[in-house]
Amino acid sequence: MRLVRYTLARIVFYVTASLFASFFTLPLLWLAFAPFNEKAALSVTVPDSPSLANFGQVFKNTFAVRALFQNSAIQALGAMLIVTLFATLAAYALSRANIRGKDLISYGLVLFSSVVTGTAAMVPIFLLIFRLGLINTHLGVILVFSGGLLPAAIFIMRDFVDSIPRSYEESALVAGASPWRIFMDIAVPIVRPGMMVVAVWAFVNVWGGFLIPFILLRSPEKMPAAVAIYSFYTEAGTPIITLTAAYSLLYTIPVLILYLFVNWRYGFRFFGGIKS
Amino acid sequence: MASVTFEGVSKHFGSVKAVHDVSFSISDGEFVCLLGPSGCGKTTTLRLIAGLEQATSGRIDIGDREVTYLNPKDRDIGMVFQDYALYPHMTIADNITYPLKVRGLGAAARRKRAEEVATSLQIANLLDRRPGQISGGQQQRTSVARAVVHKPQVFLFDEPLSNLDAKLRLEARSFLKHLQQELGVTAIYVTHDQAEAMALADRIAVMEGGRVVQMGPPLEVYRQPATTFVANFLGSPPMNLLRVRLELTKQQAMLVGETFRLQLPQISERLKGVVSEGEALIAGLRPEHLHMANDSDSWSIAGEVYAIEPLGPEALVTLKVGDSLVTARIFGDEPPKANVGEKAYLLFEPERLHLFKASGERIP
Numbered sequence: 001m002r003l004v005r006y007t008l009a010r011i012v013f014y015v016t017a018s019l020f021a022s023f024f025t026l027p028l029l030w031l032a033f034a035p036f037n038e039k040a041a042l043s044v045t046v047p048d049s050p051s052l053a054n055f056g057q058v059f060k061n062t063f064a065v066r067a068l069f070q071n072s073a074i075q076a077l078g079a080m081l082i083v084t085l086f087a088t089l090a091a092y093a094l095s096r097a098n099i100r101g102k103d104l105i106s107y108g109l110v111l112f113s114s115v116v117t118g119t120a121a122m123v124p125i126f127l128l129i130f131r132l133g134l135i136n137t138h139l140g141v142i143l144v145f146s147g148g149l150l151p152a153a154i155f156i157m158r159d160f161v162d163s164i165p166r167s168y169e170e171s172a173l174v175a176g177a178s179p180w181r182i183f184m185d186i187a188v189p190i191v192r193p194g195m196m197v198v199a200v201w202a203f204v205n206v207w208g209g210f211l212i213p214f215i216l217l218r219s220p221e222k223m224p225a226a227v228a229i230y231s232f233y234t235e236a237g238t239p240i241i242t243l244t245a246a247y248s249l250l251y252t253i254p255v256l257i258l259y260l261f262v263n264w265r266y267g268f269r270f271f272g273g274i275k276s
Numbered sequence: 277m278a279s280v281t282f283e284g285v286s287k288h289f290g291s292v293k294a295v296h297d298v299s300f301s302i303s304d305g306e307f308v309c310l311l312g313p314s315g316c317g318k319t320t321t322l323r324l325i326a327g328l329e330q331a332t333s334g335r336i337d338i339g340d341r342e343v344t345y346l347n348p349k350d351r352d353i354g355m356v357f358q359d360y361a362l363y364p365h366m367t368i369a370d371n372i373t374y375p376l377k378v379r380g381l382g383a384a385a386r387r388k389r390a391e392e393v394a395t396s397l398q399i400a401n402l403l404d405r406r407p408g409q410i411s412g413g414q415q416q417r418t419s420v421a422r423a424v425v426h427k428p429q430v431f432l433f434d435e436p437l438s439n440l441d442a443k444l445r446l447e448a449r450s451f452l453k454h455l456q457q458e459l460g461v462t463a464i465y466v467t468h469d470q471a472e473a474m475a476l477a478d479r480i481a482v483m484e485g486g487r488v489v490q491m492g493p494p495l496e497v498y499r500q501p502a503t504t505f506v507a508n509f510l511g512s513p514p515m516n517l518l519r520v521r522l523e524l525t526k527q528q529a530m531l532v533g534e535t536f537r538l539q540l541p542q543i544s545e546r547l548k549g550v551v552s553e554g555e556a557l558i559a560g561l562r563p564e565h566l567h568m569a570n571d572s573d574s575w576s577i578a579g580e581v582y583a584i585e586p587l588g589p590e591a592l593v594t595l596k597v598g599d600s601l602v603t604a605r606i607f608g609d610e611p612p613k614a615n616v617g618e619k620a621y622l623l624f625e626p627e628r629l630h631l632f633k634a635s636g637e638r639i640p
Contacts, residue, residue: 176349
């Protein structure tokens with residue numbers, strides 16, 4: 001009787017789990033097959049004769065290619081560098097310096113992060129960038145993304161910095177190292193996994209960001225891939241499935257590579273702790 | 277190599293007086309232990325010497341230089357931290373020679389020095405490993421190696437043995453003592469373990485509440501504790517302290533406890549002028565100075581057997597005397613045979629008796 005009940009419970013569990021899993025895997029399967037199918041539709045079908053014809057078409061669209069391999073890369077890498085560098089420095093200061101209410105600052109940051117780049121703030125952000133004369137520049141986009149991502153990045157980094165025992169810095173002090181030297185020799189190598197996580201996270205956010213470049217950029221030559229994907233829509237506004245699929249796959253690959261690299265090299269985690 | 281001098285040094289954190297008006301001087305090549313319970317200010321004192329804390333007032337000298345306001349790097353010290361503070365991303369060799377790297381020594385010279393130091397500390401075979409891949413004892417040696425690598429004037433140790441297991445701790449203790457004597461460097465060693473302090477130090481400074489209560493050679497501090505605090509802190513098990521009342525008559529002095537009366541003939545001389553009739557005092561007896569007996573004697577304390585704990589070469593016998601417990605260390609191959617609740621007596625020689633005022637001060 002117990003065995004029957006146990007078996008039934010397992011069956012129900014696996015069926016439910018499979019349903020959920022398929023719900024999330026279907027789009028991924030589609031992304032794996034559709035780009036190689038000249039007659040791709042919205043259903044998941046294994047192509048009869050796989051071909052690279054869709055990619056050929058995509059590469060003929062110079063606007064979209066430049067958007068992906070130049071503009072998106074510039075904006076994502078730029079914001080990634082700024083966010084990682086400044087978040088590390090800020091987190092180090094917040095963790096080590098004797099500032100009254102520094103915890104309040106840290107937790108306040110997380111709250112703000114969702115506000116700053118939110119849709120609600122788009123009008124003031126547009127005005128600000130306009131006044132700064134940064135409309136239609138990569139720098140404008142990079143700065144707005146950095147501003148939006150930094151608070152959460154600082155929060156994540158702070159956990160990593162907090163996990164460095166103070167005695168590490170003290171022993172370096174006694175050894176004769178200067179504060180900058182301690183930061184570079186001791187702190188940075190130890191929080192490097194955190195920096196990598198923040199870097200990937202910042203990169204992915206900018207890479208997939210649509211609204212900010214869409215609003216702050218004017219000329220098509222500067223649009224990133226997230227905006228350029230609309231050039232694979234017909235004039236009536238419906239996507240050309242074959243080309244959108246191929247372009248989407250190209251769009252995904254850099255992020256995947258980045259994630260796999262960081263995961264292999266440092267281990268992807270959102271908390272500090274010394275892995276020795 | 278250098279002396280270390282404190283002159284009226286205080287360190288306050290807000291309203292907390294971590295170290296208060298501490299003065300002492302440690303001579304060149306001496307091994308001094310700062311001993312006390314947690315929160316007594318011993319670690320703060322060490323950090324003041326290292327320059328990791330800055331004194332609120334007073335003056336600190338290392339050798340013939342005043343260092344009160346100098347940065348740690350200008351004090352020429354080597355320090356071993358409680359958690360060893362080895363950098364997990366560097367090899368053992370890089371860890372050991374980090375002070376030399378900071379001083380701008382070339383890679384080849386650093387490697388040579390790392391091999392030298394590591395050989396003398398028997399960790400030469402570990403130079404290319406990382407701290408996570410070596411044992412606790414080896415980490416401790418690495419940390420010592422890093423502290424000695426640039427030949428500092430003063431060694432500072434912040435409870436370096438407390439993270440080792442009991443067996444390794446004894447081994448590391450002998451090793452540290454040997455090393456310090458071999459190098460002849462002034463060493464200041466913080467610990468809360470009285471046995472460690474006794475074993476290692478040339479002199480012990482016992483700290484309580486931010487002050488040095490007593491400073492002297494281990495045996496002197498052990499034999500003549502200045503206060504009940506020191507008496508209670510040194511020794512394992514600690515000194516038995518019993519409340520007594522003094523009865524003075526013309527001919528004799530009598531100590532009256534809850535269950536005993538002790539006549540003090542020959543030592544009454546030392547009490548004259550110091551204590552008065554009827555004064556409450558504290559009598560102190562080291563457990564190893566008590567012997568067990570079945571009959572009372574003029575120098576004995578009566579009580580009921582509370583517990584007998586055989587430890588091998590000795591046994592701890594605890595008697596319930598009135599409301600307090602008195603522990604004796606009884607040496608011998610066989611633990612004494614007695615049942616819980618049985619009446620028993622603990623004998624001692626009169627000159628073994630310590631007397632303290634109710635405030636805790638020793639009566640000489």
